[in-house]
Amino acid sequence: MIIAAPRLPRPSEAALHRVRQTLAARIGPSRILDGDGVSAFGHDESEVAGVLPDFVVLAESEAHVAATLEIAQAEGVPVTPRAGGTGRTGGAIPVGGGVVVATAGLARIKEIDRANMVAVVEPGVVTRAFHDAVEAEGLFYPPDPNSLHNCMLGGNVANNAGGPRALKYGVTGDYVLGLRAVFMGGRTMFVGRRTPKGVTGYDLTSLLVGSEGTLGVLTELTLRLRPKPPVVRTLLGLFDSVHACGAAVTALFHAGHVPRALELMDEGSLEAVRNQGAAVDPRARALLLLELDGHERAVEEAVDHVGNLLHGAAGSLEVLAAQDASQRDRLWDARRALSPATKKLARFKLSEDVVVPRSRIADLLREVDAISEATGVRTLTYGHAGDGNLHVNFLWNDPSERERVDSAILALMRSTVSLGGTLSGEHGIGVTKAAYLPLEHTPELVALQEDLKRTFDPKGLLNPGKIFPSRGHGSC
Ligand code: LAC
Ligand code: ZN
Numbered sequence: 001m002i003i004a005a006p007r008l009p010r011p012s013e014a015a016l017h018r019v020r021q022t023l024a025a026r027i028g029p030s031r032i033l034d035g036d037g038v039s040a041f042g043h044d045e046s047e048v049a050g051v052l053p054d055f056v057v058l059a060e061s062e063a064h065v066a067a068t069l070e071i072a073q074a075e076g077v078p079v080t081p082r083a084g085g086t087g088r089t090g091g092a093i094p095v096g097g098g099v100v101v102a103t104a105g106l107a108r109i110k111e112i113d114r115a116n117m118v119a120v121v122e123p124g125v126v127t128r129a130f131h132d133a134v135e136a137e138g139l140f141y142p143p144d145p146n147s148l149h150n151c152m153l154g155g156n157v158a159n160n161a162g163g164p165r166a167l168k169y170g171v172t173g174d175y176v177l178g179l180r181a182v183f184m185g186g187r188t189m190f191v192g193r194r195t196p197k198g199v200t201g202y203d204l205t206s207l208l209v210g211s212e213g214t215l216g217v218l219t220e221l222t223l224r225l226r227p228k229p230p231v232v233r234t235l236l237g238l239f240d241s242v243h244a245c246g247a248a249v250t251a252l253f254h255a256g257h258v259p260r261a262l263e264l265m266d267e268g269s270l271e272a273v274r275n276q277g278a279a280v281d282p283r284a285r286a287l288l289l290l291e292l293d294g295h296e297r298a299v300e301e302a303v304d305h306v307g308n309l310l311h312g313a314a315g316s317l318e319v320l321a322a323q324d325a326s327q328r329d330r331l332w333d334a335r336r337a338l339s340p341a342t343k344k345l346a347r348f349k350l351s352e353d354v355v356v357p358r359s360r361i362a363d364l365l366r367e368v369d370a371i372s373e374a375t376g377v378r379t380l381t382y383g384h385a386g387d388g389n390l391h392v393n394f395l396w397n398d399p400s401e402r403e404r405v406d407s408a409i410l411a412l413m414r415s416t417v418s419l420g421g422t423l424s425g426e427h428g429i430g431v432t433k434a435a436y437l438p439l440e441h442t443p444e445l446v447a448l449q450e451d452l453k454r455t456f457d458p459k460g461l462l463n464p465g466k467i468f469p470s471r472g473h474g475s476c
Helices: 013-027 035-041 062-075 127-135 153-159 204-208 242-254 267-275 296-311 325-336 338-343 358-375 399-418 434-440 443-456
Strands: 055-058 079-082 099-102 109-113 118-121 176-182 188-192 217-224 231-239 261-265 286-294 318-321 348-351 378-384 389-396
Touching (some): 013 055, 013 062, 035 055, 035 099, 055 062, 062 099, 079 153, 079 217, 118 127, 153 217, 176 204, 188 217, 231 296, 231 325, 242 261, 261 267, 267 286, 286 296, 286 325, 296 318, 325 338, 338 378, 348 399, 358 378, 358 389, 389 399, 399 434, 434 443
Parallel strands (some): 079 099
Antiparallel strands (some): 109 118, 118 217, 176 188, 176 217, 231 318, 348 389
């Protein structure tokens, strides 16, 4: 663990005892976990040092969540919501102690409405299981964060998760029509609608999507679906430099192609993939993984055009096409395993998810080289190039390098903002990026958001210590 959690005051033992007793009477003692059982609820998949909650509520209904938020509010005890716990920024870590309310037990797919292409689900549904369920109905739910085998829809919505298919289809928030949420004090509301159009009142759905569990706890999601694309084709373009990949991305868009995914890997990422046993052509120092979908004839035509373009103007060394579903799955498995695979390249790794306008990708890649050279910190980059959303990873072995790593990350954040980009495309701010938020948001904008936070949660008890800079992290 290489990022310290912010230090927040812990709730008093007396208040915790009262919350525990009252909750046990309301929802049953078997739904409350304490002692050694809480150890799995103190961390997520970020590099933030874990903090144990005092106890965990294993919610199985909205009423359990509401009781928790009512009783915790009355006693001034913090509550941290948690779904799959696969977040990358410390968002599910109970940094102020208190209660974790786990929503993995709310795991029903309540409805798949084919006629209206809408589904109603609970937050504990695993994203991949939801894909399978809607695809069995001939429908399609595009958001596909790379942790989809483990992450849950509640966390995806709370963080407005992205993934490779966001390029053509948009991010999680583009599929949330409405939601039910419980607010501190226990008030429960439906926000939004279940129709594709609707402009009544403020768009509170969008406010809650991506609010990282700081405004309310999600208990039900109304999601928009699409027809399942009949044909998908996957291509791999090999290049002799990451800069050539960047230029190819621009050329593809200039030629009018919008693949559903357009993923980039640089030389360091390829090293990680090769270390996992993948036989990537040794000449390749970068690659693009590209996927097109739609109706057969249109897709075949696009595959030809894209193949020619990559071979010709974009100067790729080779273009390979997946021949069947199992080849395609192997390519994606290698891509999805990249984050853990890169971790094996050094003792320590920190990973960012910055975004720049697509036309500035080449500039960002140059900035990353310059930062690496100036600080002496090894970097590797991969990610959702079509969206301009790149995972820049910083790798080091000696703890004494840490100060240089922090200055390299700060330089990356500054460059990103000056290229017209944003600090986070899909992982959120959480703990890890709170200190950098002022690079992108003015003090007035931060203050406005803190006012909104107070409206929902006047005592600051719901997922405290997240997003806002005054409570940001320090290095361990
Ligand atoms: C990915 C995760 C890290 O793209 O967002 O692999
Ligand atoms: Zn990603």
